[in-house]
Amino acid sequence: MCLPHRRILRAALLLFAITWLGAAASAQPGEGTLRVGSKRFTESYILAELLAQTAAPHTASPPVVRQGLGNTAIVYEALRSGAIDLYAEYTGTIALEILKGSPADTREAMNAALAPLGLGVAIPLGFNDGYALAVRAADAERLGLRTLSDLAKHPELKLGLSNEFLGRADGWKGLAARYGFTQTPTGLDHGLAYEAVAAKQIDAIDIYTTDAKIDHLGLRVLEDDKKYFPRYDAVVLYRLDLPARLPKAWAALQALEGRLDEHAMIAMNARAELQSVPFDAIARDFLAGTGKGARAEAREPRRGFAAKLFGPDLWQLARQHLVLVAVSVGVAILIGVPLAILVFPHVRLRALVLGFASLLQTVPSLALLAVLISMLGAIGALPALIALTLYSLLPIMRNTVTGLAEVPNGLRLAGTALGMTPPQNLRLVLLPLALPTLLAGVRTATAIAIGTATIAAFIGAGGFGERIVTGLALNDRELLLAGALPAAALALLSEGIFELIELAMRRRRGTPPSSLPLA
Structure with a gap:
C-alpha cells in the first residue's frame, strides 16, 4: 500500500473515531439522569411516562424516556447493559422469560435470582395484566367457545398471534402443548391483530387483559381452564445501583405502589387507543388526581390528522x-x-x-x-x-x-x-x-x-x-x-x-x- x-x-479512520466518540457522548445522558424504558405496546408507553413524571421533581435533570424499545429481549438487554435504569415489567414475564423458568414465584425469590445480574424487582403497581386469547363474541356464541379447551376443538379457526408471544417461553409453544392446539398461527403486530380480527381475517388473537379494545370491539376472552398462564402483576424492574444513585427519585417512585388497579389501567389505555390522547398527558392527568375513566374519555375530542402531522x-x-x-x-x-x-x-x-x-x-x-x-x-x-x-x-x-x-x-x-x-x-x-x-x-x-x-x-x-x-x-x-x-x-x-x-x-x-x- x-x-x-x-x-x-x-x-478516514480518525474521522470515523471522532464521529463515533461524539455520537456516543451525545447519546448517553449524564450520570444524574434517570433513564426510563418501555416496550412497544400502549400500556408500557403510559407506564414509562408515569414513572418518569413521578420522579421528575426529584432529579437534577429531566428524566430521559426511551419509548418503544421493542420486545422483552431488547428492553431487558438495554436494562442489563445500563442503557436504561428501570422499566415496568410483569412478574410472569420475569419468571419465565427473563429467569428462564426459574421457580421464583415471589418477589423475594425473584430478587434473589436477579441480584447476581445487578437487577431487582420492586414497587408492585397494583394490577395484573395477563395473557389471554380472545375471539369475536358472535363466534363464541355460535360455536360455544368459553374456554381455551373449546378453542382447541376447532382447528379450522385461524389464529393471529403477536410475534413476541410466538417466541416466548410462556407463549404459544407451551400453550399449544398444554391444550393440544394443531393450528399454525400467523405472526402479527399486537396492535394490528385487533384490526385483523375485527375484519374477520383471523378468528382468535392473543391479548393483554387490560387492553381497551377488548370491550370496544366486542371480543370474548376465553378462560384459561388448564391454568397455563401465570399471574402478570405489574412491577418495576430496575438496576440495583439506582436507589443509591438517585435516592430522592427512588423514594418518590415508591408512592406508586398499589396505586393502579385494572380499571384505571384499562381507562388509561382507552384514552390512548380510542382517543389518541398523548401518553404524557395521560400520565400527567393520573398523577394530578384527574385520571379520567371510560365515561370521561368518551367525551374527549380526538386529535385529527393535521394535529398529529404538525405536532x-x-x-x-x-x-x-x-x-x-x-x-x-x-x-x-x-x-x-x-x-x-x-x-x-x-x-x-x-x-x-x-x-x-x-x-x-x-x-x-x-x-x-x-x-x-x-x-x-x-x-x-x-x-x-x-x-x-x-x-x-x-x-x-x-x-x-x-x-x-x-x-x-x-x-x-x-x-x-x-x-x-x-x-x-x-x-x-x-x-x-x-x-x-x-x-x-x-x-x-x-x-x-x-x-x-x-x-x-x-x-x-x-x-x-x-x-x-x-x-x-x-x-x-x-x-x-x-x-x-x-x-x-x-x-x-x-x-x-x-x-x-x-x-x-x-x-x-x-x-x-x-x-x-x-x-
Whole structure:
C-alpha cells in the first residue's frame, strides 16, 4: 500500500473515531439522569411516562424516556447493559422469560435470582395484566367457545398471534402443548391483530387483559381452564445501583405502589387507543388526581390528522432523522471511498470486500440493532448510526469501484505519459471522471438511510420512526402516516438536492442532460 493511500485510510479512520466518540457522548445522558424504558405496546408507553413524571421533581435533570424499545429481549438487554435504569415489567414475564423458568414465584425469590445480574424487582403497581386469547363474541356464541379447551376443538379457526408471544417461553409453544392446539398461527403486530380480527381475517388473537379494545370491539376472552398462564402483576424492574444513585427519585417512585388497579389501567389505555390522547398527558392527568375513566374519555375530542402531522414534536423528530442520515452517510463516505480506492487494483480483494458489504445488506435491520445493543451495551443514536453506516457502505463502495473501472484506459495512460505519479493520476484524472458514478452511489445510500432510519426508533434513537412505532402500537393509521409522510418528503427533498448537484456538474462539464430510459 502506497504512502498516500495509507494517509487517506488513516485520516478516514480518525474521522470515523471522532464521529463515533461524539455520537456516543451525545447519546448517553449524564450520570444524574434517570433513564426510563418501555416496550412497544400502549400500556408500557403510559407506564414509562408515569414513572418518569413521578420522579421528575426529584432529579437534577429531566428524566430521559426511551419509548418503544421493542420486545422483552431488547428492553431487558438495554436494562442489563445500563442503557436504561428501570422499566415496568410483569412478574410472569420475569419468571419465565427473563429467569428462564426459574421457580421464583415471589418477589423475594425473584430478587434473589436477579441480584447476581445487578437487577431487582420492586414497587408492585397494583394490577395484573395477563395473557389471554380472545375471539369475536358472535363466534363464541355460535360455536360455544368459553374456554381455551373449546378453542382447541376447532382447528379450522385461524389464529393471529403477536410475534413476541410466538417466541416466548410462556407463549404459544407451551400453550399449544398444554391444550393440544394443531393450528399454525400467523405472526402479527399486537396492535394490528385487533384490526385483523375485527375484519374477520383471523378468528382468535392473543391479548393483554387490560387492553381497551377488548370491550370496544366486542371480543370474548376465553378462560384459561388448564391454568397455563401465570399471574402478570405489574412491577418495576430496575438496576440495583439506582436507589443509591438517585435516592430522592427512588423514594418518590415508591408512592406508586398499589396505586393502579385494572380499571384505571384499562381507562388509561382507552384514552390512548380510542382517543389518541398523548401518553404524557395521560400520565400527567393520573398523577394530578384527574385520571379520567371510560365515561370521561368518551367525551374527549380526538386529535385529527393535521394535529398529529404538525405536532410539536415535528421539528425535533426531523432534526433527529437528519442527523442520523447525515452522520451515517458522511462516515460511510469517509470509509467506503478510500477503501474502494485501495481494493480497486486487486481483483480478488475487491470481490471479497464488496461481497462482505453485500452480506451486511442481507442482515435484517432489527436483528443487527439487537446485536449492536448487546455488543456496545448502549441504545439510542450510537448503535443506530453504526447500523446505518454499515447499510450505506455497499452502494458507495460499489459505485466508486464501478466509476474507476469505467475510466477509459487511454485516459489512464495519458496521465502517466504526462508524468503524473499514481496519486496525482488518481486525484486529477480518475476520481474526477468517476465522480458522477460515485455521487450516484451516495444518492442511493442516502435514500436507503432515510428509509432505514425509521427503524432506529425501536431502540430509542428518535426520528420519524417514533411516530410509526407508536402508530403500530396503537393501530393508529393517522399517526403512522404522520411519521411516514415526513420521511417520504425528506427522501424526495434529498433526491431534488442530488438532482441539482448533478445538473450543476453537467453544466460545468458542458455536457447535455442524460435521458433516463423508460421502464
